[in-house]
Amino acid sequence: MSSRSRRILLIFSLIAAMAAGYFAGAGRHVGHEPGAPGETAQPGEKTQYTCGMHPFIIQDEPGLCPICGMRLTPMRPGGEKAAAPAERRIKHWVSPMDPTYVRDAPGQDYMGHDLVAVYEEGSAPGQVLIDPVTVQNMGLRTAPVERRDLNRTIRTVGLVEYEEPRQFAVNSKIDGWVERLYVNETGQFVKKGQPLLDIYSPELVAAQQEYLLALRNRDRLAQSTFAEIAAGGERLLEAARTRLKYWDISARQIAELEKSGQPRKTLTLYSPYSGVVTKKDVVEGMRVMSGVDLLQISDLSRVWVHADIFEFELPWVRPGLSATVELPFAAGPDRVGKITYLYPYVIGETRTTQARIEFENPGLELRPGMYTNVRIAAQPVTDVLAVPNHAVLRSGKRETVFVALGEGRFEPRVVTTGVTDNEGFVQILSGLRVGERVVTSAQFMLDSESKLQEAIQKMLAPEPMETKPEIDLEDLF
Incomplete structure (x- = not known):
């Protein structure tokens, strides 16, 4: 026998042995489970x-x-x-994605999914069937799906801060040296128009001299018979006066300069507003540059309280809500204000959004930098579908509840949830109907059982046979 014939005979022998083993194993298992x-x-x-x-x-x-x-x-x-x-009777047809979509005849829902039959008795595909004694041993409890009002009081912390529009910076518009500092302490109260400091500047002295020259020149040219010459002297004086005004020399100081006829060595800067000196970056004898902030003055008659709102609490908060602020270490009644603004961004370090609450501060009891306790009474969400929050199983990708159908049957249902109130109820946006009962305890065992049945069905389901091309024995050699 040739080598090629022996190879062909060996291949046929292996195929015959594999077929015999397959039919022998099938004969042992079919009908004998x-x-x-x-x-x-x-x-x-x-x-x-x-x-x-x-x-x-x-x-x-x-x-x-x-x-x-x-x-x-x-x-x-x-x-x-x-x-x-016996043949089971079909009760109705329902959408696999929206249980509220019920029809009396087969078809498709508005999303294009085939409707699933619901039978009058027995468990439909996807349901969990458990013996009633086992249900009792599991300690399984249920709660109804009902309509109710959801209320929530948000408790958080806040920080007292300056009212931003009432903060002012004092600086010089000319280079020079600080000859005298009238306000020399941080935290010092100042009034509007109070002198703050004197600055010596050679440029300022030269500008005053130019103004005096322009003033004398105008008086001399005013006697000219030519109108244009007289007008030119007036224009030159006005230009010199405007230059002094741009350097923050007041009209009263210009009038004193005209009266005395002698230029002043220093320029006095006055406080533009009343408040507290919250920042001081200048000392006597210091050389200052134009545009550099020397002092910062803040008006504390009104302050802001910034309350931290977590992301999951944002649906409850909006401008106009009442907020109560309590000082933990201060006696006296709590202060009640309103949320005036909700910032449109999230702080990366705390993952919170700030709500701004504005307060009058006549006694200066609210000091910037103080921590406060804040209570925000959120507006109730009325007449919504709700279930206990612990009835919802959250897997990260979806939210599921188990609906008790009676006689030991339980159906997993995908739901969409909304806000959660202080009493532990969560809003149901879709997936449930009024009157149904959801499992509130031992639902994790039902969840494991439903996943187990799904896995068994996948293992028992016949996989589609792939069509394999015919093999020519000649191609094997």
């Missing part, structure tokens, strides 16, 4: 035990389930072929 319909009891057959919660757990001896710890129950040996189950 424990408790399968049509199984015939054999004399001396060994009793096997299984778990009521996990039917794939099968053991030859009694004991406890290795998954849930329940006692194993004996499996009933198969008898004569069971009668064919």
Whole structure:
């Protein structure tokens, strides 16, 4: 026999052996699963035990389930072929994505999904069926889906800060040296028009001299018979006066300069507003540059309180709501204000948004930098569908509840939730109807059971056979 013939004979022998093993294994399993319909009891057959919660757990001896710890129950040996189950009657058709979409005939929902049949008895696909005794042992409780009003009081912390429009900077518009400093302390109260400091500047002295020259020149040219010459002297004087005004020399100081006829060595800067000196960057004898801030004055007659609002609390907060501010270490009544502004960004360090509350501060009891306790009475959300918050299972991608259908049947339902109130109820935007009951305890065991049944169905479902091209034996050699 040639080498090629021996190879062909060996291949046919392997194929025949694999086929024989396949049919032999199929003959041992078909119709002989424990408790399968049509199984015939054999004399001396060994009793096997299984778990009521996990039917794939099968053991030859009694004991406890290795998954849930329940006692194993004996499996009933198969008898004569069971009668064919009666045909179930369809109650209605429902959308798999929206349980509120119910129809009396098959079809598709508004999203294009095929409607699923709901039967009058028994469990529909996707439901969990548990023995009532087991339900009682699990301590399973339910709560109704009802309409109610949701209320929430937000408790947070706040920080007292300056009112930004009432902060002012004092600087010089000319270069020079500080000859005298009238306000020399941080925290000192100043009034509007109070002198702050004197600045010596050679440029300022030269500008005053130019103004005096322009003043004398105007008086001399005013006697000219030519109108244009007289007008030119007036224009020159006005230009010199404007230059002094731009350097913050007041009209009163210009009038004194005209009266005395002698230029002043220093320029006095006056406080533009009343308030407290909150920043001081100047000392006597210091050389200052034009445009550099020397002092900062803040008016504390009104202050802001910035309250931190977490992201999940934002749906409850809006401008106009009443807010109560309490000073933890100060006696006296709480202060009540209103939210005037909600900042449109989130602070990265705290992941909070700030709500601004404005207060009058006549006694200066609210000092910038103080921490406060803030209570915000959110506006109620009225007449909404709600369930207990602990009835919702959150997996990160979706939110699920288990609906109790009665007779030990439970259906997992995907829902969309809204706000949560102080009493532990969460708003349901879609997925449930009034009157249904949801599981509020032991739903994690139902969740594991539903995932287990889904996995078993996927394993038992026949996979589509791939069409393989015919193999020519000549191509193997």
